[in-house]
Each structure stands twice: as structure tokens, then as C-alpha cells.
Amino acid sequence: MSDMSVFERTVSEYMSSPVCTVSADDTVEDAHKIMTEKRISCLAVVGRDEKPAGVVSRSDLLRIGRVMVYATGSQTALQLPSMCVGDLMTPRFFSVSPGQTLVDAAREMVERRIHRVFVVDAGKPIGVVSTKDLMRAVMDAKVATPIAELMTVPVVTVEASAPLSDAVATLSRARISGVAVMENGVPVGIFTQEEALAARDRPGVSSVDESMSQAMLCLPVSTPMFRAAGFTISTRARRVLAIDHHHLKGVLTGLDFARCLLPVPPSTVASVA
Numbered sequence: 001m002s003d004m005s006v007f008e009r010t011v012s013e014y015m016s017s018p019v020c021t022v023s024a025d026d027t028v029e030d031a032h033k034i035m036t037e038k039r040i041s042c043l044a045v046v047g048r049d050e051k052p053a054g055v056v057s058r059s060d061l062l063r064i065g066r067v068m069v070y071a072t073g074s075q076t077a078l079q080l081p082s083m084c085v086g087d088l089m090t091p092r093f094f095s096v097s098p099g100q101t102l103v104d105a106a107r108e109m110v111e112r113r114i115h116r117v118f119v120v121d122a123g124k125p126i127g128v129v130s131t132k133d134l135m136r137a138v139m140d141a142k143v144a145t146p147i148a149e150l151m152t153v154p155v156v157t158v159e160a161s162a163p164l165s166d167a168v169a170t171l172s173r174a175r176i177s178g179v180a181v182m183e184n185g186v187p188v189g190i191f192t193q194e195e196a197l198a199a200r201d202r203p204g205v206s207s208v209d210e211s212m213s214q215a216m217l218c219l220p221v222s223t224p225m226f227r228a229a230g231f232t233i234s235t236r237a238r239r240v241l242a243i244d245h246h247h248l249k250g251v252l253t254g255l256d257f258a259r260c261l262l263p264v265p266p267s268t269v270a271s272v273a
Contacts (some may be wrong), residue, residue, distance in 0.1 A: 007142035007261045011105050014137055015119045015127030021046050024053055024086030031056050031085050032197060041177070041193065042116055044125050045089045052118065052125055054089040058177070064088055065200060066172055069165075077164045078200035090236040095120040096129070097260040102137050104244055105129045106261035115177075115254050131254025135229040138260050141197075141216065147228050148221035148259055151242045151250030156181045158191060158208055165204030167211075168196045178239055180248065181212045190216045190239045218243045221250070225260050228252055 022031050022043045031043055035058060042057040065078030072079060095118045096105050108117050109131065116130035127139045156174050158167045160183040170179055171193060178192035189212035199211035217237040219228055228240050240252035 003141045004143075006081070006137050007102045007106075009102055010099050010104070011096055011102060011119055011129045012127070013217070014102060014211040015098075015129045016133060017113045018020075019044050019118060019125040019128050020273050021125070021240045022056065022085050023048075023153055024084065024089065026085050026086055028056075028061065028083055028085060032061055032065075032080060034060075036198075038049070044093070044128075045085055049239055051123055052093040052095070052120070054091040055094055057087050058087040058197060059175075060090065061197055062168070062172055062193050064091050066168065071202070075203055075205075076198060076200060077168050077204045077206075078203050080200065093118065093120075095125070097121065098126065102134065103131070103261055103263075104256040106134055107135075108254060109258045110262060113255065125188065130214070130249050131258050132233070134254075134261060135233055138257055139226045139229040139233065141226065143229075143260055145225045145254075145260065146222050146225055147219065147240070147242050148244075148250070148253050150225065151221070151252050152256055153250040155241070155251045156250055157187075160188055160207065160209035160212070162208050164199060164202055164205060164206045164208050167191050167208040167254040168204075171196060177253075180216075180239070180241060180251065182206060182248075183209075186246070187216070187218065187241050188212075189214045191240060194238070215240070216221050216241055219252075225257070229257060 020038050045054045047053040068079040068081050100248050105117050116128050118125045119127040157180045160181050180187045181189040191212045215237050216239045218241045221242045242250040
């Protein structure tokens with residue numbers, strides 16, 4: 001039986017700490033190096049007063065990397081510029097207080113379409129709650145809702161033989177963090193912002209299957225959300241693909257796990273005769 005009371009727990013019980021930060025004076029390459037080493041997709045940017053000034057994410061790096069390719073005529077997939085993080089960062093810092101609930105954090109993520117919120121106390125970031133942390137809450141609450149009810153459709157895909165530059169452009173154009181890589185109608189891998197940045201020095205004409213990852217899970221559409229969360233956490237998979245009779249039906253994103261915490265609007269609840 002599901003225990004939705006888990007979602008009323010405070011963010012301080014589930015947040016990750018300490019917060020990984022970068023200075024506004026550090027370089028874009030410094031930010032990319034930290035994200036790669038820590039395996040995170042976003043960093044808090046702090047000013048000289050150590051107070052939050054904004055955030056820099058892989059999305060920001062991908063965007064500027066594509067701009068540089070067009071500006072310089074580079075034949076590589078991406079090109080990171082020599083510039084300070086402060087000139088690239090998003091000057092908004094979405095946060096919650098330590099005493100707010102997981103539902104509050106999930107609502108903030110879903111409404112703003114972000115994958116983490118920082119936990120701020122006395123003006124300083126003390127932790128971060130990400131969609132991965134919310135997955136742990138979904139697992140602890142044993143949410144039995146089938147993934148078919150929360151998955152994102154349709155799935156954005158690229159062919160394994162497609163040029164790397166096309167896959168990078170698809171990520172940027174669709175404003176998503178990952179796509180499914182297909183071959184003969186079957187998912188064979190995923191291509192995310194992480195792979196795009198790791199392959200930035202490769203020729204843009206190289207095929208995407210040379211740079212894709214296989215860190216994905218293919219689960220039946222009937223799989224309960226808490227099982228999907230458990231599988232994702234234990235395998236460190238970065239994407240959950242929902243399958244029905246060997247056909248790709250949807251993808252379960254971090255924001256889909258966040259939506260799992262939110263109350264169902266009355267208009268979507270079926271009436272019982």
C-alpha cells in the first residue's frame with residue numbers, strides 16, 4: 001500500500017549535501033570539469049560574498065557550445081568558449097527552506113521545469129533536492145501507479161547512424177536533456193547532454209552510436225513507479241524507457257518522478273458510479 005505521508009516530510013531529510021558550487025569568476029571549462037567529476041548536471045554559482053548568484057547547467061554549456069561552433073565554423077560537435085561562468089550563468093536561484101516539504105520541492109520543479117532546487121538557510125545554500133532525491137521518496141512511499149500513467153510521450157528519438165551534430169541539435173531544439181537512440185525500430189542507447197559534452201571534440205559528422213550511452217532501463221508500461229525508482233537508483237541508469245510488446249511507448253524523466261509527488265487535480269480523477 002502506498003504511503004503518501006512520506007511526501008510531507010521535510011526536504012532536509014532527503015536533500016544532498018554539501019552543495020557543489022563554482023565561483024562566478026571561474027571558467028566555463030572549470031564548471032564542466034566539476035560537473036563531470038561529480039556526475040551532476042547543475043552547479044550553484046556564488047559571488048565573492050559566498051551568496052548565491054545564479055546557476056550554471058549542462059543546458060547552458062550545450063547552448064553556448066553550439067553558438068561557438070556556428071560562430072567559428074568548427075567541424076567539432078561543440079566548442080566551449082574561454083569565458084567566465086558569471087557571463088554564462090542563469091541569474092535565477094530557485095530554492096526552498098529546510099522546513100518545506102518534498103511536495104513543495106516537487107511542485108517548484110514541475111512548475112518551473114527544473115530538475116533540482118537548492119535548500120537555503122540564512123541566505124546560504126546548505127543542500128540540494130534533485131529529481132533523484134525525489135525518486136528515493138517515491139521508492140520509500142511504495143507508489144504503485146503504473147509508469148504508463150506518468151511517462152512522457154512521444155519519445156524524441158534519433159537514429160544510431162545519424163550525425164553527431166544532428167543529435168546535439170535535436171537536444172537543443174527540443175529543449176530536453178536526452179533522446180533515445182534507435183536502430184531498426186529498437187532502442188539501443190541514449191544520448192544525453194552528458195554524452196554531447198563528452199564528445200564535444202569529435203567530428204560533427206561522426207555517427208551518434210559512437211558517442212551514445214547504454215545507461216538505460218527498458219521496463220514494461222505496467223511497472224509500478226516505486227519499482228522503476230528502485231531500478232533507476234540501483235543501476236544508476238539515466239533514462240527509463242517504457243516498453244509494451246517490444247515497442248517504445250514513452251520515457252520516464254526526472255520530472256515525471258517529481259509529478260508523482262503532486263496531488264492529482266480533481267478534474268483528472270475519474271468519478272465512481
